[in-house]
Amino acid sequence: MSLQITLNLIIAFMWMFLTESYQFPSFLTGFIIGAFLLFLLRRFIPSRFYLYRVWKFVSLILLFIKELIKSNVSIVKLVYQPKRTYNPGIFALPIDLKTNWEIAILTSLISLTPGTLSVAISDDNSLVYIHAMDLQDDKKEIESIKDSFEKAIMEVTR
Amino acid sequence: MSASAEVIAGIFIFVGTIISLISAIGLVRLPDVYTRSHAGSKSSTLGVLSVLVGTLLYFVISEGYFSIRLILGIVFVFLTAPVAAHVICRAAYRSNVPLTETSAEDQLKDYFEQQSKEVNE
Numbered sequence: 150m151s152l153q154i155t156l157n158l159i160i161a162f163m164w165m166f167l168t169e170s171y172q173f174p175s176f177l178t179g180f181i182i183g184a185f186l187l188f189l190l191r192r193f194i195p196s197r198f199y200l201y202r203v204w205k206f207v208s209l210i211l212l213f214i215k216e217l218i219k220s221n222v223s224i225v226k227l228v229y230q231p232k233r234t235y236n237p238g239i240f241a242l243p244i245d246l247k248t249n250w251e252i253a254i255l256t257s258l259i260s261l262t263p264g265t266l267s268v269a270i271s272d273d274n275s276l277v278y279i280h281a282m283d284l285q286d287d288k289k290e291i292e293s294i295k296d297s298f299e300k301a302i303m304e305v306t307r
Numbered sequence: 308m309s310a311s312a313e314v315i316a317g318i319f320i321f322v323g324t325i326i327s328l329i330s331a332i333g334l335v336r337l338p339d340v341y342t343r344s345h346a347g348s349k350s351s352t353l354g355v356l357s358v359l360v361g362t363l364l365y366f367v368i369s370e371g372y373f374s375i376r377l378i379l380g381i382v383f384v385f386l387t388a389p390v391a392a393h394v395i396c397r398a399a400y401r402s403n404v405p406l407t408e409t410s411a412e413d414q415l416k417d418y419f420e421q422q423s424k425e426v427n428e
Contacts, residue, residue, distance in 0.1 A: 267389075268397055
């Protein structure tokens with residue numbers, strides 16, 4: 150990924166030297182042309198075309214903001230209930246992510262989404278222990294959300 | 308121009324303060340450490356975010372000044388709040404703070420017991 154970004158920047162600077170104008174618009178033109186060239190030559194470059202990952206990253210952020218707002222609505226519902234009807238608990242979620250970086254992102258996202266809070270990670274990085282606000286009702290739902298996050302993170306990082 | 312800036316910024320800051328108030332009430336009403344840190348981590352993050360976005364929009368619209376420092380503040384709050392909640396919960400669990408009586412199940416208990424047994428041997 151960093152190789153592709155470096156190549157794209159080099160092409161943009163070459164374009165600035167070729168047109169002999171050193172302003173931001175010509176840099177932008179060169180950058181767009183470089184992105185197009187890299188897209189044409191994507192078969193000869195290791196790993197995926199990098200703007201695809203950038204797009205996936207933006208969609209991950211949008212998904213995350215949506216979940217954050219939903220989580221706040223659910224907190225409001227819980228706090229203003231007259232009686233406590235929920236059953237909190239801790240359950241283990243198996244994960245496929247390998248590197249520390251991916252796991253850190255996943256636990257942060259879990260902590261900021263509805264009804265879940267990451268409490269601990271097992272030593273072999275294979276389980277995340279999650280404290281859930283209402284365990285009986287929406288365990289399935291929580292796990293499906295986690296799956297979608299995990300998939301989105303994987304699409305960004307590999 | 309400045310009237311619309313005041314309205315937009317006012318809405319954002321009002322929503323932010325309401326969310327922070329809800330977070331504070333949640334800290335009083337919820338039963339144990341873990342449920343309280345649910346309220347503390349999520350609601351206060353969105354509350355601070357909303358206040359900062361309101362301030363940013365006010366200065367962008369009324370004075371045309373785009374403050375990078377506010378953007379950096381938003382990013383840092385987003386990075387640090389969930390990690391802080393994670394660390395506090397983990398430390399509470401390690402020092403045997405109990406869950407509420409209504410808790411349904413606790414899968415972490417077996418794991419930590421097994422681990423402490425290995426350390427003792």
